[in-house]
Amino acid sequence: MELNRRRATPCKECRKQRRKCVWQTNSKICDRCYRLDRKCLSICDSVDTNSESSSSEQEEKPMPNDKKLEEMYEQVIQLEKSIKDLELELNQKKSKEAYMSPVSLLSESDFEDDTFSVQSNQLQLFDKQIVSSNPSNSSSRLPQYEWTLGMVNGRLQLLSEIHDYDELLMYMSASLRYLSPFGASFHTTSILFQTKTQNSFMPRMLKLMSSATPTKNRKPVVPIGLAPNPRTTIDILVNSFFHCINQYLPLIHEPSFREYYKKLVDPLSSPMTTAICASMCSSQCGHLNLPYKLKRDMSEYFYQISKDSLGDIFDDPNRRLETVVTTNLLADFLLNMMRPREARNLLSISLLICQDLASYYNSPERTLMETALYNRHYNASNILCRVVTYIIERRVNKKRFMPVPLYPLPGESLKTVAYLDVFNRILRWNNHPCVLHFLDQVRLVEMGHVGELNIEHILEFERIVSLWWKELPEELKMCDDPFGHDVEKLVQENKVELQIMLITFYHIFLFEVYSCLVQPKFVSSNPTDDSNQNIKKLIQERAVSFLLKSANFLVEASKQIRKQSFLCFFTSEFIFRIVDTLSMLTEISKPSATLEAKRILRKSLKQLYDYTDICHDIKEVPRKPFNLLSDESDENIIQLYDSFSNPRLVLMYDLITSITKESGLTRED
Numbered sequence: 001m002e003l004n005r006r007r008a009t010p011c012k013e014c015r016k017q018r019r020k021c022v023w024q025t026n027s028k029i030c031d032r033c034y035r036l037d038r039k040c041l042s043i044c045d046s047v048d049t050n051s052e053s054s055s056s057e058q059e060e061k062p063m064p065n066d067k068k069l070e071e072m073y074e075q076v077i078q079l080e081k082s083i084k085d086l087e088l089e090l091n092q093k094k095s096k097e098a099y100m101s102p103v104s105l106l107s108e109s110d111f112e113d114d115t116f117s118v119q120s121n122q123l124q125l126f127d128k129q130i131v132s133s134n135p136s137n138s139s140s141r142l143p144q145y146e147w148t149l150g151m152v153n154g155r156l157q158l159l160s161e162i163h164d165y166d167e168l169l170m171y172m173s174a175s176l177r178y179l180s181p182f183g184a185s186f187h188t189t190s191i192l193f194q195t196k197t198q199n200s201f202m203p204r205m206l207k208l209m210s211s212a213t214p215t216k217n218r219k220p221v222v223p224i225g226l227a228p229n230p231r232t233t234i235d236i237l238v239n240s241f242f243h244c245i246n247q248y249l250p251l252i253h254e255p256s257f258r259e260y261y262k263k264l265v266d267p268l269s270s271p272m273t274t275a276i277c278a279s280m281c282s283s284q285c286g287h288l289n290l291p292y293k294l295k296r297d298m299s300e301y302f303y304q305i306s307k308d309s310l311g312d313i314f315d316d317p318n319r320r321l322e323t324v325v326t327t328n329l330l331a332d333f334l335l336n337m338m339r340p341r342e343a344r345n346l347l348s349i350s351l352l353i354c355q356d357l358a359s360y361y362n363s364p365e366r367t368l369m370e371t372a373l374y375n376r377h378y379n380a381s382n383i384l385c386r387v388v389t390y391i392i393e394r395r396v397n398k399k400r401f402m403p404v405p406l407y408p409l410p411g412e413s414l415k416t417v418a419y420l421d422v423f424n425r426i427l428r429w430n431n432h433p434c435v436l437h438f439l440d441q442v443r444l445v446e447m448g449h450v451g452e453l454n455i456e457h458i459l460e461f462e463r464i465v466s467l468w469w470k471e472l473p474e475e476l477k478m479c480d481d482p483f484g485h486d487v488e489k490l491v492q493e494n495k496v497e498l499q500i501m502l503i504t505f506y507h508i509f510l511f512e513v514y515s516c517l518v519q520p521k522f523v524s525s526n527p528t529d530d531s532n533q534n535i536k537k538l539i540q541e542r543a544v545s546f547l548l549k550s551a552n553f554l555v556e557a558s559k560q561i562r563k564q565s566f567l568c569f570f571t572s573e574f575i576f577r578i579v580d581t582l583s584m585l586t587e588i589s590k591p592s593a594t595l596e597a598k599r600i601l602r603k604s605l606k607q608l609y610d611y612t613d614i615c616h617d618i619k620e621v622p623r624k625p626f627n628l629l630s631d632e633s634d635e636n637i638i639q640l641y642d643s644f645s646n647p648r649l650v651l652m653y654d655l656i657t658s659i660t661k662e663s664g665l666t667r668e669d
Contacts, residue, residue, distance in 0.1 A: 201580030203448035
């Protein structure tokens with residue numbers, strides 16, 4: 001009778017967590033408590049315990065008739081409220097001062113004090129004029145310019161011609177523009193930017209990925225190549241993860257995980273381990289010499305196992321951080337599989353847990369290990385969630401998140417420590433109000449919408465990114481001028497991995513930005529205004545010049561990264577974007593720029609085709625050709641890529657191939 005009563009009524013633990021309580025015949029403990037090593041108590045057995053705990057809780061609270069304790073309790077509450085108000089006021093003051101002095105946003109002190117967050121009032125301040133307090137302190141070595149202003153149709157207008165971009169910079173910094181009503185035009189005159197066509201690479205890629213629908217839950221099927229001893233294969237995948245990915249993107253503390261992994265009797269019972277395996281099987285790592293079909297089957301198998309295991313730990317208060325780590329790894333797998341909606345479902349849980357853990361992991365009694373790992377995954381969860389929103393909804397997420405600093409941990413390699421330092425610098429840079437506003441508009445252009453900036457935005461952005469590079473430590477910089485005439489030669493001769501990777505990232509970032517600025521259009525009551533047309537021409541010429549220079553460098557950097565075996569999962573993916581942008585430049589640039597764009601484009605295509613030699617999906621899998629540039633059956637197209645180990649990469653390759661063929665371009669023989 002006792003066993004029947006327990007089977008009918010869930011135990012205390014399962015009832016508390018609202019989980020199904022399953023009992024085996026003649027067992028004294030339910031399956032879930034046995035698996036999680038919990039004490040299994042029936043509701044009746046726990047009555048006395050509950051009554052004791054409730055009575056102790058009542059003793060801890062101040063009694064209503066104890067006036068002295070009540071008064072002290074109220075005082076503590078008021079003090080806590082006052083401290084929070086003071087902290088908020090101090091942060092707002094620091095944020096305002098940081099905006100008025102952009103250099104301070106890039107300093108070490110701001111990062112250490114966690115004052116590099118973005119407040120909404122900073123973006124509002126952006127449209128106000130900032131008057132130079134000392135305009136006369138200009139260098140005597142700078143060229144001197146004179147400009148003629150006149151009244152045209154009742155408006156003050158620049159009559160002189162601005163001959164180059166340097167002169168435009170000088171004109172922008174002249175004190176006259178702050179003393180006259182003409183200066184406001186730099187803030188109020190908007191410039192629109194838009195891609196040439198909706199069939200450009202990024203808009204089309206986003207449209208295809210956003211059309212993917214969540215797949216039905218699949219029953220895990222053990223791949224033939226994984227049985228009968230899965231541990232050997234899992235060992236290979238785990239070792240590859242820490243060698244090829246984690247030392248550059250340290251999501252997991254390797255020494256701690258290795259110790260934990262050795263104690264696992266069955267690695268398939270660990271959701272974090274199976275998530276690592278799923279992520280690795282869908283990665284571009286060239287060290288996994290496995291058949292593409294086996295990689296695809298194993299990645300789906302490990303994903304299903306890990307996802308099922310999450311159901312047992314996501315509500316466990318002692319394993320919440322493990323849940324977040326596992327979720328971020330699975331989100332990476334799902335993005336490679338072009339299943340962004342499934343990724344969003346998991347990341348929603350991850351973000352809620354991060355919010356719940358914030359006060360716990362930021363408390364003084366927490367260890368460095370706990371705080372460091374939480375900070376890494378708090379940033380990762382927020383960034384991944386923004387990527388997923390960008391793909392699915394094709395909109396810019398206006399809600400800002402405050403990045404937290406990334407700390408190195410004992411036992412991590414010097415390479416990992418160096419990359420963490422670089423990531424901290426990038427987070428500070430990307431969190432500058434001007435950069436945030438600028439990137440929002442760039443993302444709109446990437447999605448096929450219209451971006452809107454003014455001249456002040458563009459010049460301030462250039463000043464900030466230039467200052468960021470200038471203030472880097474010497475050991476991180478390959479050269480003082482990242483766009484110098486000899487930068488291609490320097491990257492060929494350089495052997496310092498971190499220097500090559502940092503300048504490559506810098507060029508990739510700015511290449512993506514300037515690729516959205518090549519077709520400016522003024523919003524003006526007089527579209528034939530000569531001064532506006534002149535400035536528009538200068539902006540376009542500068543963007544084209546930069547893109548050609550940067551594209552040439554990135555092709556050489558890609559060769560060096562591959563030659564030196566840096567970041568096998570990174571290799572040449574950015575070449576896709578270069579090919580698309582250069583294809584556009586061949587149609588809108590001057591003849592001289594068009595010839596240079598075609599020359600670099602052929603080099604880029606050759607580099608891209610050489611890269612496919614290590615991608616089994618692209619080279620070995622037969623697939624039926626179809627028109628990726630049409631709007632028909634986007635959802636069906638996505639399903640056709642489901643059999644590849646990395647569908648996203650293969651789709652990018654096929655899409656860029658379709659674009660270049662439509663333009664009549666071929667690689668260099």
